[in-house]
Amino acid sequence: MxxxxxxxxxxxxxxxxxxxxxxxxxxxxxxxxxxxxxxxxxxxxxxxxxxxxxxxxxxxxxxxxxxxxxxxxxxxxxxxxxxxxxxxxxxxxxxxxxxxxxxxxxxxxxxxxxxxxxxxxxxxxxxxxxxxxxxxxxxxxxxxxxxxxxxxxxxxxxxxxxxxxxxxxxxxxxxxxxxxxxxxxxxxxxxxxxxxxxxxxxxxxxxxxxxxxxxxxxxxxxxxxxxxxxxxxxxxxxxxxxxxxIGRWAFTVVGEELDSVEDVEVLRRRLQGMDAKSRTAVWLRLSGTLSTAAHARLQEVLDEASELFAKLDAWERHTDLAVMPEDADFEALGLTGFARQALDDLESAARGEGNHSDADVGAAQDALALLYRFAGGVR
Structure with missing residues:
Protein backbone atom coordinates (compact mmCIF):
# COMPACT_ATOMS: atom_id res chain seq x y z
CA MET A 1 0.00 0.00 0.00
CA ILE A 246 10.72 18.45 -4.33
CA GLY A 247 12.38 21.48 -2.69
CA ARG A 248 13.26 24.52 -4.77
CA TRP A 249 14.97 26.70 -2.16
CA ALA A 250 18.47 26.29 -0.73
CA PHE A 251 20.08 27.65 2.42
CA THR A 252 23.86 27.46 2.09
CA VAL A 253 26.85 28.25 4.28
CA VAL A 254 29.92 29.29 2.27
CA GLY A 255 33.26 29.30 4.06
CA GLU A 256 36.38 30.86 2.55
CA GLU A 257 39.87 31.77 3.74
CA LEU A 258 40.72 35.12 2.15
CA ASP A 259 44.31 36.40 2.15
CA SER A 260 44.60 38.09 -1.24
CA VAL A 261 42.70 39.62 -4.15
CA GLU A 262 43.08 36.25 -5.88
CA ASP A 263 41.21 34.58 -3.01
CA VAL A 264 38.45 37.15 -3.36
CA GLU A 265 38.16 36.27 -7.03
CA VAL A 266 37.83 32.59 -6.11
CA LEU A 267 34.91 33.53 -3.86
CA ARG A 268 33.38 35.64 -6.66
CA ARG A 269 33.51 32.73 -9.08
CA ARG A 270 32.07 30.37 -6.48
CA LEU A 271 29.09 32.65 -5.88
CA GLN A 272 28.70 33.30 -9.59
CA GLY A 273 28.53 29.56 -10.29
CA MET A 274 25.67 28.87 -7.88
CA ASP A 275 22.29 28.08 -9.44
CA ALA A 276 18.85 29.51 -8.65
CA LYS A 277 20.28 32.54 -6.88
CA SER A 278 16.86 34.16 -6.36
CA ARG A 279 15.87 31.04 -4.34
CA THR A 280 19.12 30.73 -2.42
CA ALA A 281 20.09 32.24 0.92
CA VAL A 282 23.83 32.32 1.61
CA TRP A 283 25.60 32.80 4.93
CA LEU A 284 29.31 33.61 4.54
CA ARG A 285 31.96 32.39 6.99
CA LEU A 286 35.00 34.44 6.05
CA SER A 287 38.41 34.42 7.67
CA GLY A 288 41.91 35.59 6.83
CA THR A 289 43.76 38.88 6.41
CA LEU A 290 43.20 41.26 3.50
CA SER A 291 44.85 44.45 2.39
CA THR A 292 42.64 47.51 1.99
CA ALA A 293 42.62 46.99 -1.79
CA ALA A 294 41.55 43.35 -1.44
CA HIS A 295 38.93 44.27 1.16
CA ALA A 296 37.52 46.93 -1.16
CA ARG A 297 37.30 44.36 -3.94
CA LEU A 298 35.53 41.96 -1.56
CA GLN A 299 32.93 44.62 -0.73
CA GLU A 300 32.35 45.21 -4.42
CA VAL A 301 31.91 41.48 -5.06
CA LEU A 302 29.45 41.14 -2.17
CA ASP A 303 27.48 44.22 -3.23
CA GLU A 304 27.02 42.78 -6.71
CA ALA A 305 26.12 39.31 -5.45
CA SER A 306 23.61 40.63 -2.91
CA GLU A 307 21.48 41.90 -5.78
CA LEU A 308 21.14 38.35 -7.13
CA PHE A 309 20.65 36.15 -4.07
CA ALA A 310 17.55 35.91 -1.89
CA LYS A 311 19.92 36.61 0.99
CA LEU A 312 23.67 37.14 1.20
CA ASP A 313 24.92 37.67 4.71
CA ALA A 314 28.38 37.84 6.23
CA TRP A 315 27.73 35.61 9.22
CA GLU A 316 29.19 37.88 11.88
CA ARG A 317 29.44 35.26 14.63
CA HIS A 318 31.54 33.02 12.36
CA THR A 319 33.54 35.67 10.51
CA ASP A 320 37.13 36.47 11.49
CA LEU A 321 38.39 38.72 8.72
CA ALA A 322 41.14 41.23 9.47
CA VAL A 323 42.06 44.15 7.24
CA MET A 324 45.64 45.41 7.38
CA PRO A 325 46.27 48.61 5.41
CA GLU A 326 49.33 48.58 3.16
CA ASP A 327 51.10 51.71 1.97
CA ALA A 328 50.98 50.43 -1.60
CA ASP A 329 47.18 50.37 -1.51
CA PHE A 330 46.88 54.14 -1.73
CA GLU A 331 50.16 55.24 -3.35
CA ALA A 332 48.75 55.36 -6.87
CA LEU A 333 45.66 57.34 -5.82
CA GLY A 334 47.53 60.61 -5.26
CA LEU A 335 45.56 61.76 -2.23
CA THR A 336 46.58 65.10 -0.73
CA GLY A 337 45.43 67.62 1.85
CA PHE A 338 42.34 66.78 3.86
CA ALA A 339 41.86 63.41 2.08
CA ARG A 340 45.44 62.42 2.92
CA GLN A 341 44.98 63.37 6.57
CA ALA A 342 41.73 61.38 6.74
CA LEU A 343 43.57 58.44 5.19
CA ASP A 344 46.38 58.61 7.75
CA ASP A 345 43.89 58.77 10.65
CA LEU A 346 41.89 55.83 9.31
CA GLU A 347 45.00 53.73 8.72
CA SER A 348 46.11 54.35 12.29
CA ALA A 349 42.70 53.35 13.67
CA ALA A 350 42.48 50.33 11.35
CA ARG A 351 45.78 49.02 12.73
CA GLY A 352 44.47 49.39 16.27
CA GLU A 353 46.98 52.08 17.15
CA GLY A 354 46.03 54.31 20.04
CA ASN A 355 42.96 54.00 22.24
CA HIS A 356 40.52 52.37 19.82
CA SER A 357 37.85 49.79 20.54
CA ASP A 358 37.27 46.73 18.38
CA ALA A 359 34.22 48.48 16.93
CA ASP A 360 36.37 51.51 16.04
CA VAL A 361 38.92 49.28 14.32
CA GLY A 362 36.23 47.55 12.28
CA ALA A 363 34.60 50.84 11.31
CA ALA A 364 37.97 52.26 10.26
CA GLN A 365 38.70 49.20 8.10
CA ASP A 366 35.31 49.49 6.38
CA ALA A 367 35.83 53.23 5.89
CA LEU A 368 39.22 52.62 4.29
CA ALA A 369 37.66 50.21 1.83
CA LEU A 370 35.02 52.79 0.94
CA LEU A 371 37.64 55.52 0.56
CA TYR A 372 39.67 53.24 -1.67
CA ARG A 373 36.66 52.52 -3.86
CA PHE A 374 35.48 56.15 -4.02
CA ALA A 375 38.99 57.27 -4.95
CA GLY A 376 38.95 54.92 -7.91
CA GLY A 377 41.04 52.11 -6.49
CA VAL A 378 38.73 49.32 -7.65
CA ARG A 379 38.53 48.54 -11.34
Whole structure:
Protein backbone atom coordinates (compact mmCIF):
# COMPACT_ATOMS: atom_id res chain seq x y z
CA MET A 1 0.00 0.00 0.00
CA UNK A 2 1.78 3.16 -1.22
CA UNK A 3 1.34 6.49 0.46
CA UNK A 4 3.26 9.76 0.74
CA UNK A 5 4.61 10.82 4.13
CA UNK A 6 5.39 14.48 4.66
CA UNK A 7 5.26 17.13 7.36
CA UNK A 8 6.40 20.52 8.57
CA UNK A 9 4.89 22.50 5.72
CA UNK A 10 4.70 25.54 8.02
CA UNK A 11 2.38 27.38 5.67
CA UNK A 12 2.45 31.07 6.53
CA UNK A 13 6.09 31.05 7.66
CA UNK A 14 7.20 34.67 7.85
CA UNK A 15 10.96 34.34 7.23
CA UNK A 16 11.92 37.69 8.75
CA UNK A 17 15.56 37.10 7.82
CA UNK A 18 14.76 37.59 4.12
CA UNK A 19 14.36 41.00 2.52
CA UNK A 20 11.02 42.44 1.39
CA UNK A 21 11.43 41.16 -2.17
CA UNK A 22 12.48 37.58 -1.36
CA UNK A 23 10.10 36.99 1.56
CA UNK A 24 6.85 36.70 -0.47
CA UNK A 25 8.58 34.32 -2.89
CA UNK A 26 9.68 32.11 -0.01
CA UNK A 27 6.18 32.12 1.48
CA UNK A 28 4.64 31.23 -1.88
CA UNK A 29 7.16 28.42 -2.35
CA UNK A 30 5.68 26.53 0.59
CA UNK A 31 2.27 26.39 -1.07
CA UNK A 32 3.90 25.43 -4.37
CA UNK A 33 5.60 22.55 -2.55
CA UNK A 34 2.21 21.22 -1.47
CA UNK A 35 1.09 21.20 -5.09
CA UNK A 36 4.27 19.33 -6.06
CA UNK A 37 3.45 16.70 -3.43
CA UNK A 38 0.22 16.11 -5.36
CA UNK A 39 2.34 15.50 -8.46
CA UNK A 40 4.43 12.95 -6.56
CA UNK A 41 1.22 11.19 -5.50
CA UNK A 42 0.11 10.90 -9.11
CA UNK A 43 3.52 9.82 -10.41
CA UNK A 44 3.85 7.02 -7.83
CA UNK A 45 0.20 5.97 -7.76
CA UNK A 46 0.03 6.63 -4.02
CA UNK A 47 -3.31 6.06 -2.30
CA UNK A 48 -3.18 8.80 0.33
CA UNK A 49 -0.98 11.41 2.06
CA UNK A 50 -0.07 11.80 5.73
CA UNK A 51 1.20 15.23 6.89
CA UNK A 52 2.85 14.79 10.29
CA UNK A 53 2.31 18.07 12.08
CA UNK A 54 3.13 21.75 11.69
CA UNK A 55 1.05 22.04 8.55
CA UNK A 56 0.66 25.69 9.53
CA UNK A 57 3.26 28.00 11.01
CA UNK A 58 0.95 28.88 13.90
CA UNK A 59 -2.68 29.00 14.97
CA UNK A 60 -2.79 32.76 14.43
CA UNK A 61 -2.60 33.30 10.71
CA UNK A 62 -4.20 35.59 8.20
CA UNK A 63 -7.28 34.09 6.53
CA UNK A 64 -5.43 34.43 3.23
CA UNK A 65 -3.06 31.65 4.35
CA UNK A 66 -5.98 29.28 4.92
CA UNK A 67 -7.45 30.15 1.53
CA UNK A 68 -4.12 29.51 -0.20
CA UNK A 69 -3.70 26.25 1.71
CA UNK A 70 -7.08 24.97 0.55
CA UNK A 71 -6.30 26.05 -3.00
CA UNK A 72 -3.07 24.00 -2.91
CA UNK A 73 -4.81 21.01 -1.31
CA UNK A 74 -7.38 20.91 -4.10
CA UNK A 75 -4.57 19.61 -6.33
CA UNK A 76 -4.93 16.20 -4.60
CA UNK A 77 -7.39 13.55 -5.71
CA UNK A 78 -6.59 11.22 -2.78
CA UNK A 79 -7.25 11.59 0.96
CA UNK A 80 -4.86 13.90 2.82
CA UNK A 81 -4.54 13.27 6.56
CA UNK A 82 -3.33 16.17 8.75
CA UNK A 83 -1.91 15.55 12.22
CA UNK A 84 -1.61 18.72 14.38
CA UNK A 85 1.86 19.41 15.78
CA UNK A 86 3.50 21.89 18.11
CA UNK A 87 3.08 24.86 15.73
CA UNK A 88 -0.62 24.16 15.13
CA UNK A 89 -1.88 22.21 18.17
CA UNK A 90 -5.52 21.49 18.93
CA UNK A 91 -5.65 24.06 21.72
CA UNK A 92 -8.30 26.70 22.44
CA UNK A 93 -7.09 28.85 19.53
CA UNK A 94 -6.63 26.00 17.05
CA UNK A 95 -6.65 27.00 13.42
CA UNK A 96 -8.43 23.72 12.70
CA UNK A 97 -11.41 24.90 14.76
CA UNK A 98 -11.67 28.31 13.11
CA UNK A 99 -14.83 29.11 11.21
CA UNK A 100 -12.87 29.73 8.04
CA UNK A 101 -11.08 26.37 8.21
CA UNK A 102 -14.15 24.30 9.02
CA UNK A 103 -16.27 26.11 6.45
CA UNK A 104 -13.78 25.80 3.60
CA UNK A 105 -12.05 22.45 4.18
CA UNK A 106 -12.21 20.22 1.07
CA UNK A 107 -13.91 16.86 1.59
CA UNK A 108 -10.74 14.82 1.02
CA UNK A 109 -8.89 16.54 3.89
CA UNK A 110 -9.03 14.80 7.27
CA UNK A 111 -7.73 16.33 10.51
CA UNK A 112 -6.95 13.67 13.12
CA UNK A 113 -8.25 15.00 16.45
CA UNK A 114 -7.78 11.81 18.47
CA UNK A 115 -5.86 8.56 18.41
CA UNK A 116 -8.78 6.45 17.24
CA UNK A 117 -7.77 4.45 14.16
CA UNK A 118 -8.86 6.29 11.02
CA UNK A 119 -9.57 4.16 7.97
CA UNK A 120 -8.05 6.40 5.34
CA UNK A 121 -8.66 3.91 2.49
CA UNK A 122 -10.03 0.36 2.66
CA UNK A 123 -7.52 -1.89 4.40
CA UNK A 124 -5.41 0.94 5.85
CA UNK A 125 -5.70 2.62 9.24
CA UNK A 126 -3.83 5.71 10.41
CA UNK A 127 -3.45 6.22 14.13
CA UNK A 128 -2.65 9.84 14.86
CA UNK A 129 -0.87 11.34 17.85
CA UNK A 130 -2.09 14.95 17.59
CA UNK A 131 -0.77 17.67 19.88
CA UNK A 132 -3.40 19.39 22.04
CA UNK A 133 -0.94 21.92 23.49
CA UNK A 134 2.54 23.24 22.78
CA UNK A 135 3.98 21.39 25.79
CA UNK A 136 2.62 17.87 26.14
CA UNK A 137 3.54 16.10 29.35
CA UNK A 138 3.96 12.61 27.94
CA UNK A 139 5.07 10.62 24.91
CA UNK A 140 2.09 11.12 22.60
CA UNK A 141 3.13 8.36 20.21
CA UNK A 142 3.23 5.83 23.06
CA UNK A 143 -0.10 7.09 24.39
CA UNK A 144 -1.72 6.70 20.95
CA UNK A 145 -1.07 2.95 20.87
CA UNK A 146 -1.27 2.18 24.57
CA UNK A 147 -3.40 -0.91 25.21
CA UNK A 148 -4.05 -1.61 21.53
CA UNK A 149 -4.22 -5.08 20.04
CA UNK A 150 -2.27 -6.04 16.93
CA UNK A 151 -3.71 -4.81 13.66
CA UNK A 152 -6.45 -7.11 12.27
CA UNK A 153 -5.47 -9.50 9.50
CA UNK A 154 -5.42 -7.77 6.14
CA UNK A 155 -5.12 -4.29 7.67
CA UNK A 156 -2.04 -2.08 7.33
CA UNK A 157 -1.68 0.35 10.22
CA UNK A 158 0.42 3.53 10.22
CA UNK A 159 1.27 5.57 13.33
CA UNK A 160 1.68 9.29 12.56
CA UNK A 161 2.83 11.90 15.02
CA UNK A 162 5.20 14.73 15.75
CA UNK A 163 8.13 15.43 18.04
CA UNK A 164 11.69 14.56 18.95
CA UNK A 165 12.69 10.92 19.32
CA UNK A 166 14.83 9.71 22.20
CA UNK A 167 17.84 8.89 20.02
CA UNK A 168 17.98 12.42 18.57
CA UNK A 169 16.44 14.67 21.22
CA UNK A 170 18.61 17.50 22.59
CA UNK A 171 16.61 17.30 25.85
CA UNK A 172 16.27 13.70 27.10
CA UNK A 173 14.38 14.93 30.18
CA UNK A 174 11.54 16.36 28.10
CA UNK A 175 8.44 14.28 29.01
CA UNK A 176 7.19 14.54 25.41
CA UNK A 177 10.24 12.79 23.92
CA UNK A 178 9.20 9.83 21.76
CA UNK A 179 10.87 6.68 23.04
CA UNK A 180 12.28 4.76 20.07
CA UNK A 181 12.48 1.44 21.91
CA UNK A 182 8.74 1.64 22.66
CA UNK A 183 8.00 2.26 18.97
CA UNK A 184 10.17 -0.70 17.98
CA UNK A 185 8.33 -2.92 20.43
CA UNK A 186 4.99 -1.77 19.02
CA UNK A 187 6.22 -2.61 15.53
CA UNK A 188 7.50 -6.02 16.61
CA UNK A 189 4.13 -6.82 18.20
CA UNK A 190 2.31 -6.02 14.94
CA UNK A 191 0.26 -3.22 16.50
CA UNK A 192 1.55 -0.90 13.77
CA UNK A 193 3.53 -1.54 10.59
CA UNK A 194 5.32 1.82 10.22
CA UNK A 195 5.74 5.08 12.14
CA UNK A 196 6.24 8.52 10.61
CA UNK A 197 6.93 11.75 12.45
CA UNK A 198 7.23 15.44 11.86
CA UNK A 199 9.35 18.01 13.74
CA UNK A 200 12.78 17.12 12.35
CA UNK A 201 13.09 18.99 9.05
CA UNK A 202 15.86 16.79 7.65
CA UNK A 203 14.83 13.46 6.15
CA UNK A 204 15.96 10.83 8.65
CA UNK A 205 15.62 7.10 9.12
CA UNK A 206 15.37 6.72 12.88
CA UNK A 207 15.24 2.91 12.80
CA UNK A 208 13.67 0.21 10.65
CA UNK A 209 10.14 1.38 9.71
CA UNK A 210 10.49 4.64 11.69
CA UNK A 211 11.04 7.79 9.61
CA UNK A 212 11.06 11.55 9.55
CA UNK A 213 10.12 12.64 6.01
CA UNK A 214 11.48 16.14 6.69
CA UNK A 215 10.20 19.51 5.49
CA UNK A 216 9.35 19.84 1.77
CA UNK A 217 11.12 23.22 1.69
CA UNK A 218 14.16 24.24 3.71
CA UNK A 219 13.55 26.41 6.79
CA UNK A 220 16.99 26.68 8.40
CA UNK A 221 20.65 26.66 7.39
CA UNK A 222 21.23 23.89 9.97
CA UNK A 223 19.11 21.33 8.13
CA UNK A 224 21.10 18.49 6.62
CA UNK A 225 18.67 16.99 4.10
CA UNK A 226 15.47 19.04 3.71
CA UNK A 227 13.22 19.45 0.68
CA UNK A 228 11.95 15.86 0.49
CA UNK A 229 8.88 13.69 0.88
CA UNK A 230 8.79 9.93 1.34
CA UNK A 231 6.93 7.48 -0.86
CA UNK A 232 6.32 4.52 1.42
CA UNK A 233 5.10 1.08 0.37
CA UNK A 234 4.03 -0.65 3.58
CA UNK A 235 2.66 -4.10 4.26
CA UNK A 236 2.76 -6.30 7.38
CA UNK A 237 5.88 -8.01 6.05
CA UNK A 238 7.71 -5.13 4.37
CA UNK A 239 8.37 -1.38 4.35
CA UNK A 240 9.97 0.10 1.26
CA UNK A 241 10.85 3.80 1.32
CA UNK A 242 11.79 6.11 -1.53
CA UNK A 243 12.97 9.66 -0.89
CA UNK A 244 11.74 12.19 -3.46
CA UNK A 245 13.21 15.68 -3.57
CA ILE A 246 10.72 18.45 -4.33
CA GLY A 247 12.38 21.48 -2.69
CA ARG A 248 13.26 24.52 -4.77
CA TRP A 249 14.97 26.70 -2.16
CA ALA A 250 18.47 26.29 -0.73
CA PHE A 251 20.08 27.65 2.42
CA THR A 252 23.86 27.46 2.09
CA VAL A 253 26.85 28.25 4.28
CA VAL A 254 29.92 29.29 2.27
CA GLY A 255 33.26 29.30 4.06
CA GLU A 256 36.38 30.86 2.55
CA GLU A 257 39.87 31.77 3.74
CA LEU A 258 40.72 35.12 2.15
CA ASP A 259 44.31 36.40 2.15
CA SER A 260 44.60 38.09 -1.24
CA VAL A 261 42.70 39.62 -4.15
CA GLU A 262 43.08 36.25 -5.88
CA ASP A 263 41.21 34.58 -3.01
CA VAL A 264 38.45 37.15 -3.36
CA GLU A 265 38.16 36.27 -7.03
CA VAL A 266 37.83 32.59 -6.11
CA LEU A 267 34.91 33.53 -3.86
CA ARG A 268 33.38 35.64 -6.66
CA ARG A 269 33.51 32.73 -9.08
CA ARG A 270 32.07 30.37 -6.48
CA LEU A 271 29.09 32.65 -5.88
CA GLN A 272 28.70 33.30 -9.59
CA GLY A 273 28.53 29.56 -10.29
CA MET A 274 25.67 28.87 -7.88
CA ASP A 275 22.29 28.08 -9.44
CA ALA A 276 18.85 29.51 -8.65
CA LYS A 277 20.28 32.54 -6.88
CA SER A 278 16.86 34.16 -6.36
CA ARG A 279 15.87 31.04 -4.34
CA THR A 280 19.12 30.73 -2.42
CA ALA A 281 20.09 32.24 0.92
CA VAL A 282 23.83 32.32 1.61
CA TRP A 283 25.60 32.80 4.93
CA LEU A 284 29.31 33.61 4.54
CA ARG A 285 31.96 32.39 6.99
CA LEU A 286 35.00 34.44 6.05
CA SER A 287 38.41 34.42 7.67
CA GLY A 288 41.91 35.59 6.83
CA THR A 289 43.76 38.88 6.41
CA LEU A 290 43.20 41.26 3.50
CA SER A 291 44.85 44.45 2.39
CA THR A 292 42.64 47.51 1.99
CA ALA A 293 42.62 46.99 -1.79
CA ALA A 294 41.55 43.35 -1.44
CA HIS A 295 38.93 44.27 1.16
CA ALA A 296 37.52 46.93 -1.16
CA ARG A 297 37.30 44.36 -3.94
CA LEU A 298 35.53 41.96 -1.56
CA GLN A 299 32.93 44.62 -0.73
CA GLU A 300 32.35 45.21 -4.42
CA VAL A 301 31.91 41.48 -5.06
CA LEU A 302 29.45 41.14 -2.17
CA ASP A 303 27.48 44.22 -3.23
CA GLU A 304 27.02 42.78 -6.71
CA ALA A 305 26.12 39.31 -5.45
CA SER A 306 23.61 40.63 -2.91
CA GLU A 307 21.48 41.90 -5.78
CA LEU A 308 21.14 38.35 -7.13
CA PHE A 309 20.65 36.15 -4.07
CA ALA A 310 17.55 35.91 -1.89
CA LYS A 311 19.92 36.61 0.99
CA LEU A 312 23.67 37.14 1.20
CA ASP A 313 24.92 37.67 4.71
CA ALA A 314 28.38 37.84 6.23
CA TRP A 315 27.73 35.61 9.22
CA GLU A 316 29.19 37.88 11.88
CA ARG A 317 29.44 35.26 14.63
CA HIS A 318 31.54 33.02 12.36
CA THR A 319 33.54 35.67 10.51
CA ASP A 320 37.13 36.47 11.49
CA LEU A 321 38.39 38.72 8.72
CA ALA A 322 41.14 41.23 9.47
CA VAL A 323 42.06 44.15 7.24
CA MET A 324 45.64 45.41 7.38
CA PRO A 325 46.27 48.61 5.41
CA GLU A 326 49.33 48.58 3.16
CA ASP A 327 51.10 51.71 1.97
CA ALA A 328 50.98 50.43 -1.60
CA ASP A 329 47.18 50.37 -1.51
CA PHE A 330 46.88 54.14 -1.73
CA GLU A 331 50.16 55.24 -3.35
CA ALA A 332 48.75 55.36 -6.87
CA LEU A 333 45.66 57.34 -5.82
CA GLY A 334 47.53 60.61 -5.26
CA LEU A 335 45.56 61.76 -2.23
CA THR A 336 46.58 65.10 -0.73
CA GLY A 337 45.43 67.62 1.85
CA PHE A 338 42.34 66.78 3.86
CA ALA A 339 41.86 63.41 2.08
CA ARG A 340 45.44 62.42 2.92
CA GLN A 341 44.98 63.37 6.57
CA ALA A 342 41.73 61.38 6.74
CA LEU A 343 43.57 58.44 5.19
CA ASP A 344 46.38 58.61 7.75
CA ASP A 345 43.89 58.77 10.65
CA LEU A 346 41.89 55.83 9.31
CA GLU A 347 45.00 53.73 8.72
CA SER A 348 46.11 54.35 12.29
CA ALA A 349 42.70 53.35 13.67
CA ALA A 350 42.48 50.33 11.35
CA ARG A 351 45.78 49.02 12.73
CA GLY A 352 44.47 49.39 16.27
CA GLU A 353 46.98 52.08 17.15
CA GLY A 354 46.03 54.31 20.04
CA ASN A 355 42.96 54.00 22.24
CA HIS A 356 40.52 52.37 19.82
CA SER A 357 37.85 49.79 20.54
CA ASP A 358 37.27 46.73 18.38
CA ALA A 359 34.22 48.48 16.93
CA ASP A 360 36.37 51.51 16.04
CA VAL A 361 38.92 49.28 14.32
CA GLY A 362 36.23 47.55 12.28
CA ALA A 363 34.60 50.84 11.31
CA ALA A 364 37.97 52.26 10.26
CA GLN A 365 38.70 49.20 8.10
CA ASP A 366 35.31 49.49 6.38
CA ALA A 367 35.83 53.23 5.89
CA LEU A 368 39.22 52.62 4.29
CA ALA A 369 37.66 50.21 1.83
CA LEU A 370 35.02 52.79 0.94
CA LEU A 371 37.64 55.52 0.56
CA TYR A 372 39.67 53.24 -1.67
CA ARG A 373 36.66 52.52 -3.86
CA PHE A 374 35.48 56.15 -4.02
CA ALA A 375 38.99 57.27 -4.95
CA GLY A 376 38.95 54.92 -7.91
CA GLY A 377 41.04 52.11 -6.49
CA VAL A 378 38.73 49.32 -7.65
CA ARG A 379 38.53 48.54 -11.34
Missing amino acids: KFVATGDWQLGMTAHFLDDEARPQFQRARFDAVERIAEVVAEHDARFVVACGDVFESNQLDRRVIAQAFDALRAFDVPVVLVPGNHDPLDASSIYDSHRFIGGMPDHIHVLRSSEPHEVVPGVEVIGAPWSSKRPQRDLMAAAVEGREPAPDGVVRILAGHGAVSTLSPDPDDPAVVEVSDLQRTLADGIIHAAVLGDRHSTTEVADRIWYPGAPEVTSRDEIDPGNVLVMDVAPDRCEVEKVN
